Amino acid sequence: MLWLAIFFLVPMGFLGYQSLQSGLFPHFQFTWAFSNFSSALSGYHTQLIRSFVYAGIATVACLVLAYPLVYWIAFRAGPWRNLFLLIIVAPFFVTYLVRTLAWLNILADEGPVVRILRDIHVLGPDGRLLATTFSVVAGITYNFFPFMALPLYVSLEQIDARLLEAAKDLYSSPTQAFLRVTLPLSAPGIVAGTLLTFIPAAGDFINAALLGTPNQAMIGNVIQAKFLESLDYPTAASLSFILMGTILIALLVYARIVGPEKLTG
């Protein structure tokens, strides 16, 4: 409780205090400026909605990519399981920033990937990957992939193979067995994975900052810039609260849909 008080409630209190100040840096005054919230919302709802759309697409992409891969590792990889898991996790021994900067070089307009895609006419002669919505969403997907893959693996790995044999014995087709046995049993992993991916992805700013343009700016970029570039602490603090609130609401809706017991595993 003390831990929670010192490292969560006190900072939240400061942030709340700051969100109700007004003035131009560094001369802020506390004025109960609730208008910060409404002006922040009306000024930056585009970026807020964009953040949730990008995070949503990236979460679905992570799920679609991770599920078959992890399924294969859990049921088919046999003794090589740990090696494959290590391969998934290995890039994450390098810091987030450097990984994203690496994509900046890989996807560069004059780099090899873009050149090949232009040669095979997937991209037009002036086409590019960097500084597009695609590169930002792809960056988020890449960077949060293990947060989806690992919880999924844990839940898939725990499934008793005999249950699948039993399903087969009872004349269910492989599709039916998957839909009625495997999928429900892996649901806790899906729920945990989507939450672990979606929540940080919605507040992410590195991918949009490095791989996007102002037209891809997410709410994290706005908050970051408000705090560190434009020095508008009150708006930044109110936006942080709005982001937290929206995520909380999204979480409650999600819990309602999947059933609250799934959230706690």
Add this chain to the structure above:
Amino acid sequence: MSSRMTREDLLRRGAVGVGALSVPGLLAACGGSSPKSAGSSDKVNKVMNFANWPYYIDTPTTLKAAGIHKPTTLKQFTEKTGIKVNYYEEVNDNPGYFAKVEGRLSKGQGIDRDIIVSTDNDRFLGEYISNKWAQKLDKSMIPNIKNLIPAQQHPPFDPDRDYSLPWASGMDGIGWNDKVTDPVTSVKQLFEDPKLKGRVGVWNSMGDTLGLIMLENGDDPAKVTDASFNRAIARLQKAVNSGQIRKFYGNDYAPVLAKGDLAATMAWSGDIANLADPHVHWLVPTQGGIIWTDNMIIPLGGSVPTASTYMNFMYGPMISAQWALGANYISSVKDVKQAAVKLDPKAASNDLTFPTDKTLSQMHQNDPKMLTNPDYNKKWLAVQGQ
């Protein structure tokens, strides 16, 4: 890419820049190691900590490119005075740096730097001085202050030069990469040429970017009105909306331009010269450019005698000339051109570093009132999606 910058440099710079953003308290935390309290030391230290922008000083590579066979000015300073300089290229933009150091300065604490550099076409230089976060220079230790050119002796933010001395002046213009585009000669072309879509950079500093746009609009950047301000913002907004603008940059556009991800960008004169990339060029836009000056100040906690010793050293004409040729920016020291010709006979025709009156006549200054107007600042941030 030229030999001046390797891929590793690029990653490191990017990492340092963005890393600093993601760790807000980093600098303040580092400052905690400084045992000095504000303004207490009165003797010259053995070490000086200097925070400056990237591409802003002579290095062995740039001196070699300029054909000067001398040690760098930093090295000469250490040889002459025994003071070792820790030179930090940590200022990427004025507001960002101000935000990092403000926390400690506002509490009267030092930031473990003896000199920091801030630009006169942003509101923060004035903030440092008016909040008394900068210490008075010890002019008795800076006899070379007599070499300061008259144009710089009485700036509005520091009328008697009690707190600041110019480090360098530079010009706002357009840089382009001839591997990916034909010459880009105007802001109009920068913003409207469909061939440049998504490959154009502008600055995240209001005075520079809007100044060039105002000139394109035929407005006077030195006398800004609501109407001319709104015209400039609208023009920029249109370019952002159409996807023409790739990003708002601090001092980090140069490697991106050299790589070719940017075809053309608003650029500072010396940066492009410092890149020394034969494919990257710089010019004054057809409608004119903006001139600004970066100023050295001594933040709270910095050693005034040490910093003053260094300032005096840099205001010697020969040293300043070597610096100007190596850094490719404009010195505020009298007779620097004559000194530079002794080092390099070609210097006389180097219009970027020793601009002629004709070039200077194309240059304009920002309206200081625009920079401090809160309403303008809000609009400027909104156009960046902030």
